[in-house]
Amino acid sequence: MEASSTGGVIDCVVVGGGPAGMVAGLLLARQGVRVTVLEKHADFLRDFRGDTIHPSTMKIMDELGIIDRFLKIPHRRMSTVSVAAPDGETVFADFSQLPEPYNYVAFMPQWDFLDFLAQESEAYPTFELIREAEVTDLVSDGNRAYGVLYRTPDGEQSLAARLVLGADGRSSTVRARAWLAPAVSEAPMDVLWFRISRNSGDEAPFVSTGSGFSVVAVDRGDYWQVAYCIPKGEYGALQSRGLDTMADRMQSAVPVIAERFRQEITTWGDINLLSVSVDHLGRWYRPGLLCIGDAAHAMSPSGGVGINLAVQDAVAAARILAPCLRRRQSPPVSLLAKVQRRRELPARIIQAGQVKILADLYPKRIDEPYKTPKSAQLMGRSRLLQKTAARVIGLGLRPEHIK
Numbered sequence: 001m002e003a004s005s006t007g008g009v010i011d012c013v014v015v016g017g018g019p020a021g022m023v024a025g026l027l028l029a030r031q032g033v034r035v036t037v038l039e040k041h042a043d044f045l046r047d048f049r050g051d052t053i054h055p056s057t058m059k060i061m062d063e064l065g066i067i068d069r070f071l072k073i074p075h076r077r078m079s080t081v082s083v084a085a086p087d088g089e090t091v092f093a094d095f096s097q098l099p100e101p102y103n104y105v106a107f108m109p110q111w112d113f114l115d116f117l118a119q120e121s122e123a124y125p126t127f128e129l130i131r132e133a134e135v136t137d138l139v140s141d142g143n144r145a146y147g148v149l150y151r152t153p154d155g156e157q158s159l160a161a162r163l164v165l166g167a168d169g170r171s172s173t174v175r176a177r178a179w180l181a182p183a184v185s186e187a188p189m190d191v192l193w194f195r196i197s198r199n200s201g202d203e204a205p206f207v208s209t210g211s212g213f214s215v216v217a218v219d220r221g222d223y224w225q226v227a228y229c230i231p232k233g234e235y236g237a238l239q240s241r242g243l244d245t246m247a248d249r250m251q252s253a254v255p256v257i258a259e260r261f262r263q264e265i266t267t268w269g270d271i272n273l274l275s276v277s278v279d280h281l282g283r284w285y286r287p288g289l290l291c292i293g294d295a296a297h298a299m300s301p302s303g304g305v306g307i308n309l310a311v312q313d314a315v316a317a318a319r320i321l322a323p324c325l326r327r328r329q330s331p332p333v334s335l336l337a338k339v340q341r342r343r344e345l346p347a348r349i350i351q352a353g354q355v356k357i358l359a360d361l362y363p364k365r366i367d368e369p370y371k372t373p374k375s376a377q378l379m380g381r382s383r384l385l386q387k388t389a390a391r392v393i394g395l396g397l398r399p400e401h402i403k
């Protein structure tokens with residue numbers, strides 16, 4: 001194995017400081033594994049993320065003994081998720097029916113959560129986070145990975161490691177460089193992402209829907225982060241209708257946002273188009289390398305489940321791989337396959353739910369008149385379904401534990 005530019009071979013290099021990478025870094029470091037997380041950005045202050053911290057993630061923090069510190073960070077608690085529509089409001093998930101004390105979803109800007117994980121991790125001497133470190137390639141013999149090459153403001157560097165953990169999200173460089181090709185599912189939507197100012201006391205439904213769109217409004221104190229979901233590939237059609245049409249359509253569903261939208265969003269340049277992808281790798285690993293989180297299975301924002309899955313992957317990977325890494329050995333392929341076997345089914349079932357069941361919530365055409373989705377009719381009537389949805393979103397299909 002080659003020596004790294006920082007001297008010696010570390011146990012694990014984690015590529016990407018998102019939810020999967022930061023949780024994996026923390027859990028490996030606390031078990032004495034020498035781990036370095038490489039994050040391409042200088043900070044965690046990025047918008048293109050969800051703000052949800054799920055009950056299962058809080059349970060993990062409880063198991064780690066860090067939940068009290070986490071709960072001191074300002075957050076809001078949501079006990080039910082309902083969707084406001086022209087024909088009324090439907091409760092979709094009722095977290096209050098989950099076991100206490102984590103029977104709610106905590107809303108916290110994701111940069112606060114990731115900063116918190118970084119602080120907790122830095123308490124361990126075997127942990128290192130390098131920011132502004134963009135992984136550009138693998139160090140490999142064409143089959144086995146031995147480390148990574150990465151770019152920093154000071155130039156190109158290399159880092160040799162017994163394991164490369166690819167947690168670099170939906171456009172993963174690691175999986176591309178490892179020739180791990182994803183199978184792509186049809187995502188039902190694209191997302192238009194923009195901010196609208198919010199005054200204290202302003203209220204808007206968290207999710208609302210209407211003709212040709214649905215809107216998720218995340219309250220971030222003095223502004224809403226708005227996700228305006230449209231049918232996949234219909235952005236051009238919407239642009240030709242004009243910004244006023246967007247505001248008119250939102251007017252009855254979310255009037256306060258519609259009115260500010262007219263004042264604050266004056267050009268299409270004020271809006272970011274996020275193309276949503278849903279895909280999964282057939283094989284998550286090669287010798288010396290494993291992908292987890294969105295790098296292994298890119299999730300749509302629908303249902304707000306991607307962060308939970310990413311965290312759960314990290315917990316399983318750390319639990320299964322740490323003993324071997326702590327002995328300063330590269331995990332054999334059989335152990336990497338064990339992580340995939342443990343986590344693949346939950347990810348695939350949830351993706352199928354996003355693509356097949358939740359697709360019913362999203363309009364298929366930009367000018368489609370609103371009609372009540374069948375799933376909304378069913379969910380609105382059944383407390384059992386609302387509890388089931390809360391379990392799937394809040395806990396996942398196979399909750400993981402640190403031991």
Ligand SMILES: Cc1cc2nc3c(=O)[nH]c(=O)nc-3n(C[C@H](O)[C@H](O)[C@H](O)COP(=O)(O)OP(=O)(O)OC[C@H]3O[C@@H](n4cnc5c(N)ncnc54)[C@H](O)[C@@H]3O)c2cc1C
Nearest residue numbers: 016018019020040050135168169293294301304305306307
């Ligand atoms: C608009 C939108 C809203 C969403 N809302 C929610 C929600 O409310 N709740 C929810 O549960 N899920 C939501 N999701 C899905 C969720 O964001 C993902 O499933 C989740 O973030 C996956 O976590 P991850 O750690 O695997 O990857 P990511 O969160 O994508 O993190 C990857 C990290 O790797 C870094 N990186 C990338 N390439 C490199 C490189 N070459 N070198 C070094 N670092 C690199 C990135 O900067 C990033 O920090 C949403 C998705 C979208 C698109």
